């Protein structure tokens with residue numbers, strides 16, 4: 001048996017979304033099982049199956065450094081403060 | 094554990110490959126395993142009624158409901174097996190050996206078509222209410238995603254049940270009598286599906302698997318179903334049933350939990366037959382699984 005991850009999408013809407021997984025013997029059987037388990041009532045009209053052992057999973061340590069890159073963000077607070085100050089001046093005059 | 098609990102309290106979702114405390118893994122696994130067992134046992138009973146269902150339209154919906162329930166079982170066993178405590182085969186072996194649990198309602202026999210209607214209406218509704226309360230805030234991601242599917246299908250089962258009950262309520266005196274008999278058999282087991290009052294230290298509540306206490310869910314079900322059954326002209330089989338005008342609430346009186354305890358020890362009225370039947374079914378379909386295994390072994 002292989003485990004397949006199931007992705008569904010409604011035509012013309014949204015992105016493919018992970019719906020769950022299932023076990024099946026072959027790709028063809030997995031397709032039929034996916035239709036009969038995950039889109040029994042037209043919950044999607046596009047279907048992707050990905051064998052779980054084909055999914056390449058990132059090591060959290062590879063991703064972690066990007067949580068600490070403040071120079072990739074800017075909250076614009078100094079500019080916002082100046083705009084607010086200008087607005088307040090305008091209102092009081 | 095403190096850090097993990099803080100993560101859960103903060104709305105954290107646990108995925109299958111994440112580190113999780115062994116106690117959490119065990120508790121979530123046991124909960125999902127019991128749910129999976131119940132779907133399978135329920136689906137098998139549903140299947141028994143396909144040939145006996147009156148009328149083609151009802152028969153087709155019973156077929157659909159049977160497929161839904163077996164599908165729920167399939168998906169839940171997969172989610173449970175992914176937790177790597179037992180394989181699917183081990184879970185099924187334990188079920189057939191009477192070593193693991195399934196919901197109390199599947200330890201009783203459905204005697205008439207009226208029972209099937211009562212089950213679809215009362216039991217599927219009780220199961221749906223419990224599942225919705227889990228889905229609401231479930232900290233285990235893979236279970237939550239599968240619950241989403243299950244809940245939408247259980248809603249179909251419940252609506253099917255009410256539609257059939259409505260037809261019976263508009264039917265002949267014999268039909269009404271048959272349904273009243275079914276109600277007398279199924280009202281209490283359905284109510285007991287919610288279980289006794291939650292313990293103050295219930296880890297399933299603490300770890301955000303359940304989002305609501307058993308007694309709260311049970312009471313909501315009572316407030317909804319007592320007046321609904323009465324509105325269709327049926328009698329709720331609770332001798333101490335009372336209505337508190339001031340609070341606007343129904344009270345079914347004291348609940349005898351002994352029948353529930355017996356079912357949890359596989360000593361319900363129909364436990365032995367049901368377990369044997371499920372086991373036989375598993376044996377009879379072995380050739381299908383063997384064929385699947387051979388197909389899976391062929392390189393693509």
Ligand SMILES: [Fe+2]
Nearest residue numbers: 132161162165
């Ligand atoms: Fe179900």
Ligand SMILES: [Fe+2]
Nearest residue numbers: 162217247250
């Ligand atoms: Fe159901």
